[in-house]
Amino acid sequence: MKDRRKEDVLLEVEGLRTYFEKNGVTVKAVDGISFTIHRGEIIGIVGESGSGKSVTCLSILRLIQQAKGRIIFRGKDILSMKEKELEKIRGASISMVFQDASFALNPYRKISSQIIETIRMHQGLTKAEARQKAIEALALVGLPDPQNRMDDYPDQFSGGMKTRIMLAIALCCGAELIIADEPTSSLDVTVQATILDLIKSINEKNGTSILLISHDLNVIAELCNRVHVMYKGHIMESATVSELFDRPLHPYTRSLLSASRGDNEQVLYISGEEENESPCPFYPRCQERQLNCLTSPPPTISCGEQHLVSCWKYSDGRS
Numbered sequence: 001m002k003d004r005r006k007e008d009v010l011l012e013v014e015g016l017r018t019y020f021e022k023n024g025v026t027v028k029a030v031d032g033i034s035f036t037i038h039r040g041e042i043i044g045i046v047g048e049s050g051s052g053k054s055v056t057c058l059s060i061l062r063l064i065q066q067a068k069g070r071i072i073f074r075g076k077d078i079l080s081m082k083e084k085e086l087e088k089i090r091g092a093s094i095s096m097v098f099q100d101a102s103f104a105l106n107p108y109r110k111i112s113s114q115i116i117e118t119i120r121m122h123q124g125l126t127k128a129e130a131r132q133k134a135i136e137a138l139a140l141v142g143l144p145d146p147q148n149r150m151d152d153y154p155d156q157f158s159g160g161m162k163t164r165i166m167l168a169i170a171l172c173c174g175a176e177l178i179i180a181d182e183p184t185s186s187l188d189v190t191v192q193a194t195i196l197d198l199i200k201s202i203n204e205k206n207g208t209s210i211l212l213i214s215h216d217l218n219v220i221a222e223l224c225n226r227v228h229v230m231y232k233g234h235i236m237e238s239a240t241v242s243e244l245f246d247r248p249l250h251p252y253t254r255s256l257l258s259a260s261r262g263d264n265e266q267v268l269y270i271s272g273e274e275e276n277e278s279p280c281p282f283y284p285r286c287q288e289r290q291l292n293c294l295t296s297p298p299p300t301i302s303c304g305e306q307h308l309v310s311c312w313k314y315s316d317g318r319s
């Protein structure tokens with residue numbers, strides 16, 4: 001991933017902020033994050049429940065109207081695009097795979113009509129051609145007997161099969177970017193592994209970029225090139241997967257890693273309600289906080305190639 005050129009950039013998220021107002025309180029679900037996805041790259045976002053991962057995904061496709069900032073896809077800002085232009089991108093250039101298939105698949109319509117409709121919306125194919133293409137894609141993602149199962153309803157498929165169907169739709173449309181939000185978390189371990197293999201092979205064969213969301217660092221390690229660690233709407237640390245595992249810097253990343261390795265360290269959770277007197281979202285739980293943390297937001301420090309950490313601890317160049 002060295003020397004990536006600007007032309008290789010597929011998606012650039014700049015200063016994304018998605019705030020919700022709830023009973024007079026502002027929930028800062030995503031609070032000023034920036035990252036880039038290059039062509040052919042698999043980027044991971046990891047963070048525990050409530051850290052803003054799903055809101056980030058939905059904001060990228062402008063499925064949440066509160067999203068502010070810039071989301072540049074192939075040079076154009078999704079957040080200021082006309083709805084018609086955006087419709088062309090949704091489902092065709094950028095496909096989304098959800099943990100919960102009910103977001104993507106209508107339970108009252110046969111799989112065949114849903115896939116064929118999506119293909120025809122974005123490509124000038126006849127119904128018969130689109131059906132053939134759908135069967136081929138379903139076979140490619142390993143759905144058994146696709147010819148006969150095409151006319152079943154979503155509820156007649158298992159969770160793993162529904163994930164395969166969503167990936168088939170992404171394949172049919174020739175998506176350049178697949179956003180996969182916890183695509184395997186509700187599946188058992190063996191199905192999880194085959195779905196991860198499938199995502200990897202789509203990336204390798206078609207050069208499709210993938211944004212993979214997970215709360216599970218092992219899933220991220222398996223698949224991703226680079227990873228961003230999110231906490232309470234902020235990116236705390238970004239690095240290549242090998243850097244992050246070999247040299248985790250942020251106190252939060254370290255605690256996440258310890259928890260994933262089953263060490264005896266306290267497993268953190270986000271209550272969202274705690275008092276925080278510091279601009280750093282991790283301050284209340286940080287074991288390494290300093291006086292600086294109370295006065296100004298943590299600076300983002302470069303601690304090596306493609307390794308950024310948002311923490312005062314590294315402001316004097318130590319890492």
Ligand SMILES: Nc1ncnc2c1ncn2[C@@H]1O[C@H](COP(=O)(O)OP(=O)(O)OP(=O)(O)O)[C@@H](O)[C@H]1O
Pocket residue numbers: 020021022027028029047048049050051052053054055056215272
């Ligand atoms: N529509 C909404 N209105 C108000 N608050 C919301 C809305 N959607 C999300 N939130 C809040 O935004 C924060 C981030 O939510 P998000 O769903 O992005 O978390 P997540 O990292 O995907 O968690 P999980 O791992 O559980 O899926 C949470 O505090 C959540 O309650």
Ligand SMILES: [Mg+2]
Pocket residue numbers: 053054055181182
């Ligand atoms: Mg989520």
